[in-house]
Amino acid sequence: MVSSRCYLTDVKRAGDVIDGLKPHTIFHSGPHVEWKRMAGPMRSSMIAAMLFEGWAKTPNEAVRKAEQGEVKFDSSLDHNAISCLCGATSESMPVFEVENRTFGNKAYIALPELGMQFGRYDTKTLDNLVWVKEILAPTLREALRELGGLEMEPIISQALLMGDECHDRTVAASCLFQRTIAPSVVNVSDKKTAIQVLKYMAGIDLFFLWPIMARAKAVADAAHGVEYSTITSFLAGNGTEMGLKVSSLGHQWFKAPSPTFYVAKYNEGFSDKDSNPEVGDSILVDMQGLGGGAMAAGIAHVLSTGDSADDAIRYSKEMMRISVGKNSYFRIPVLNFEGTPVGVDIRKVLETGISQVCAVGIAHNKPGVGLIGFGMVRVPMACYQSSYEAFNKKYNG
Amino acid sequence: MVSSRCYLTDVKRAGDVIDGLKPHTIFHSGPHVEWKRMAGPMRSSMIAAMLFEGWAKTPNEAVRKAEQGEVKFDSSLDHNAISCLCGATSESMPVFEVENRTFGNKAYIALPELGMQFGRYDTKTLDNLVWVKEILAPTLREALRELGGLEMEPIISQALLMGDECHDRTVAASCLFQRTIAPSVVNVSDKKTAIQVLKYMAGIDLFFLWPIMARAKAVADAAHGVEYSTITSFLAGNGTEMGLKVSSLGHQWFKAPSPTFYVAKYNEGFSDKDSNPEVGDSILVDMQGLGGGAMAAGIAHVLSTGDSADDAIRYSKEMMRISVGKNSYFRIPVLNFEGTPVGVDIRKVLETGISQVCAVGIAHNKPGVGLIGFGMVRVPMACYQSSYEAFNKKYNG
Known part of the structure; x- marks a missing residue:
């Protein structure tokens, strides 16, 4: 990656x-x-x-x-x-x-x-x-x-x-x-x-x-298919379910019901009850260390979600804890130019209890309305748990 | 301002x-x-x-x-x-x-x-x-x-x-x-x-x-000429001397020899010995709370000067200590969106010993060479001391 x-x-x-x-x-x-x-x-x-x-x-x-x-x-x-x-x-x-x-x-x-x-x-x-x-x-x-x-x-x-x-x-x-x-x-x-x-x-x-999204896909395809790897290689949602793939586990999606937004800001006239749970492939970008993982670089985005500057910095630090590396070319100024976190390891997620955080646009749950705000979601733990079970079955079974 | x-x-x-x-x-x-x-x-x-x-x-x-x-x-x-x-x-x-x-x-x-x-x-x-x-x-x-x-x-x-x-x-x-x-x-x-x-x-x-510089001048002209004010209204250097004006003290420049750069990064082939001391009117921008005062917003600029991210954040906090207000429209994300510092008070400078910090381009000291790097300067304390004496003479004399 x-x-x-x-x-x-x-x-x-x-x-x-x-x-x-x-x-x-x-x-x-x-x-x-x-x-x-x-x-x-x-x-x-x-x-x-x-x-x-x-x-x-x-x-x-x-x-x-x-x-x-x-x-x-x-x-x-x-x-x-x-x-x-x-x-x-x-x-x-x-x-x-x-x-x-x-x-x-x-x-x-x-x-x-x-x-x-x-x-x-x-x-x-x-x-x-x-x-x-x-x-x-x-x-x-x-x-x-x-x-x-x-x-x-x-x-x-x-x-x-x-x-x-x-x-x-x-x-x-x-x-x-x-x-x-x-x-x-x-x-x-x-x-x-x-x-x-x-x-x-x-x-x-x-x-x-x-x-940037097309790049994320081109990067993910190259990072997928590494035997014994516990790194997540894909992450996406269809508005009904969110799913991830693990590099060593072929093209199986490990899915859970799409998460809702634990923090969100809506355009005037809309609220939580109007929002569809997370939908879209753009969270693949977060999984690669941009978006949620790079929030300490994009602190001003919290003005669109309702988070604080401290939250933004915390997200990047959290994602570093569940990732195996850093991208020294993608640097975060406020963290003394540390690289963005790269390579979310499902074992680290399960050990720390910290799941991937993602910055997302929010679609209305009714057909025909469109984008109504921005918010943040966490990837459901169930996705990591089921993929880890599959990993154990394949390699330790 | x-x-x-x-x-x-x-x-x-x-x-x-x-x-x-x-x-x-x-x-x-x-x-x-x-x-x-x-x-x-x-x-x-x-x-x-x-x-x-x-x-x-x-x-x-x-x-x-x-x-x-x-x-x-x-x-x-x-x-x-x-x-x-x-x-x-x-x-x-x-x-x-x-x-x-x-x-x-x-x-x-x-x-x-x-x-x-x-x-x-x-x-x-x-x-x-x-x-x-x-x-x-x-x-x-x-x-x-x-x-x-x-x-x-x-x-x-x-x-x-x-x-x-x-x-x-x-x-x-x-x-x-x-x-x-x-x-x-x-x-x-x-x-x-x-x-x-x-x-x-x-x-x-x-x-x-x-x-932005022309705006700084248009803003400074409007802020100049306030009786009893100890706020600096102008700041500039000609490469020989740096000078400031105080809002209440007419058009007298309070001058000192141009300062050199306490930190600097040069284009390849150049070093401190090639640099002319600070020259230019752009430090008026710093005096109004951008530049040095807003360095916590522009942390990445330290890559061009040799400072650290922590230095950048410290500069903004220091400038807040010597300023009388904040511009709530010009916000600094990493400081939880606090406004940039506005209105440097010569009394606060003299009380704290903190002088205005300025981000500056560096010109070669020989004719005809041009820009050779970026660095940081502090306004000489002598400018604040002489202006404060003049203030006392005018109002307390």
């Missing part, structure tokens, strides 16, 4: 590059979940994808097709992709390509948008999906190609020195990315398009989270 | 807006200093300005004219302007305009460039000055006018949450500024110009320091 050097290289069509993403198939975040067990916001995201692809004309028709099995669903992380929050990914969507040049593998994520991926399927959301596909995607594709790809670790490293924890707070990384790519955006497009694209990116403080 | 709301409104011609900036006059940083007592890097900056204005054809001719009094020198801060580092400002140069809309006054600073203002007068520097005047200035002028001016406090406030101390570390503020102005830059210029301007701004992490 420490040695990988990843590049944001391209924008491609999802169906052309994501394994198994056939017509009438939609990939979602977290461990695989069937339609009938899907949480409200994830269903919304699937509906939006069906409308976007033209597989349904109305939300009702989309629901009917899903219920009748005419559209298949599967987990992004079980393929070479990753999904943001509710994260539907279907064949016509444009995706970022991140290449792990240390290990040679690639991962994909749908381009940033705050509607479908956060559980909305209204007209504005669908219009925006078309704009993302027809305007944003070709512009960023040409711009990234002009740059010859963009090395991601220097941006993440610098962003951690600029108050990002690089999950829910990525404003610095997004600004650095925008500053780097802006001249190429201008060069490859007409004036009107360039202005639209620059404004769109500037309007999404979280913009660079999407490449 | 806390209530001012300032806007970056325009780019104008220095001679049109800066009081007293006539032909064959150059304004410099710090208290007024005659040519014969000027430090090497400041002389270089004056030479560059004379060459740029066409008042001299060669550096030798420029020196001769300066020696013979054919060019006059005066202090920017004694007029409605402020100068960066060595900071020559002459009539043809383009300047940012910052308007203090709370008090109605304005201040000006020459546009960002890293040659003349840092003590160079080579051909590349002079060519760049022409580019700044002919390309950068009109582009930013039109872009700022299209935006209707840019409120500065929200950018500074956000930058402090993003690891800037907002003096020597302003990369976040510069990124936020660039993200905001980029669409307008594209809109008001042709493709080639837009790309040049975006790349130029992206290449200067300190870019937004210039507007």
Whole structure:
């Protein structure tokens, strides 16, 4: 997880590059979940994808097709992709390509948008999906190609020195990315398009989270499959269940019901009762030592969750206790530039009773509403317990 | 100092807006200093300005004219302007305009460039000055006018949450500024110009320091002239002497020989023996609670000076001890979002023995070399002692 050097290289069509993403198939975040067990916001995201692809004309028709099995669903992380929050990914969507040049593998994520991926399927959301596909995607594709790809670790490293924890707070990384790519955006497009694209990116403080997530998947794939390892290699939620994988234990998800938020701040008019439990693959970033593990670097994020500065510093120290190493390239200023914690060991979690802490966006539990706040969750202990039992069975049985 | 709301409104011609900036006059940083007592890097900056204005054809001719009094020198801060580092400002140069809309006054600073203002007068520097005047200035002028001016406090406030101390570390503020102005830059210029301007701004992490300095001057002018006040209202150095003003004591500078750096990091090939003592008006920013006073917000800057994270936090706490208030809009995450210290009281300095700490760029002591590193200085106690004596004489005499 420490040695990988990843590049944001391209924008491609999802169906052309994501394994198994056939017509009438939609990939979602977290461990695989069937339609009938899907949480409200994830269903919304699937509906939006069906409308976007033209597989349904109305939300009702989309629901009917899903219920009748005419559209298949599967987990992004079980393929070479990753999904943001509710994260539907279907064949016509444009995706970022991140290449792990240390290990040679690639991962994909749908381009940033705050509607479908956060559980909305209204007209504005669908219009925006078309704009993302027809305007944003070709512009960023040409711009990234002009740059010859963009090395991601220097941006993440610098962003951690600029108050990002690089999950829910990525404003610095997004600004650095925008500053780097802006001249190429201008060069490859007409004036009107360039202005639209620059404004769109500037309007999404979280913009660079999407490449960071694809990087996390490209890094996780490289770290998975080490015999005898008790390190968690994947972590994700589908809004119904949260699950983790362990490097030595193949592709089995060790799951538990999705946790709720022990601290949260909501947009006006919303409260705990509106929140869906954790949903999304972005907590893979936390598992790799950004997000919750890097909260001491991104202290200002507590303004969005209700935690204190001391909580933020404590999280990083706690994650160091359950991790086997540090990433000396991803440094935390306030901890005298110690590296972010890397490699959560399920044995250390069970020994200390400290489970992974994750910074998360909160989706409304009703279909069609979207993002309503930010909060913090802990990975359920049951995930560590069942994976440790499986480990013992495999190696000590 | 806390209530001012300032806007970056325009780019104008220095001679049109800066009081007293006539032909064959150059304004410099710090208290007024005659040519014969000027430090090497400041002389270089004056030479560059004379060459740029066409008042001299060669550096030798420029020196001769300066020696013979054919060019006059005066202090920017004694007029409605402020100068960066060595900071020559002459009539043809383009300047940012910052308007203090709370008090109605304005201040000006020459546009960002890293040659003349840092003590160079080579051909590349002079060519760049022409580019700044002919390309950068009109582009930013039109872009700022299209935006209707840019409120500065929200950018500074956000930058402090993003690891800037907002003096020597302003990369976040510069990124936020660039993200905001980029669409307008594209809109008001042709493709080639837009790309040049975006790349130029992206290449200067300190870019937004210039507007921040002009804001500091616009704020200082509004805070100056309060009867019975023992608050320092100005602080600056010319490379020979450092001086401060006290709000109640008119426009007298209380001066001492320029201090050297008690900690510093140099570019490769340079060391303490190459450094000119502190030079520049940017320490006015520190005096207002950014820079040294906000170092706990900009901890990563210690990577550029050789200090530790603990030093950074200590500086902010020390500055709170010698200041009369806090700016609740400029918050420091690691100190549980306490406001930055505002209003250094000369009595508190003398009581505690703690003098103002400032984050500074370091100019080479030989003409023509430029910036060679970053370090920290303390304001000489003599400045506080002599100003306190003057205060006693005026009010208790």
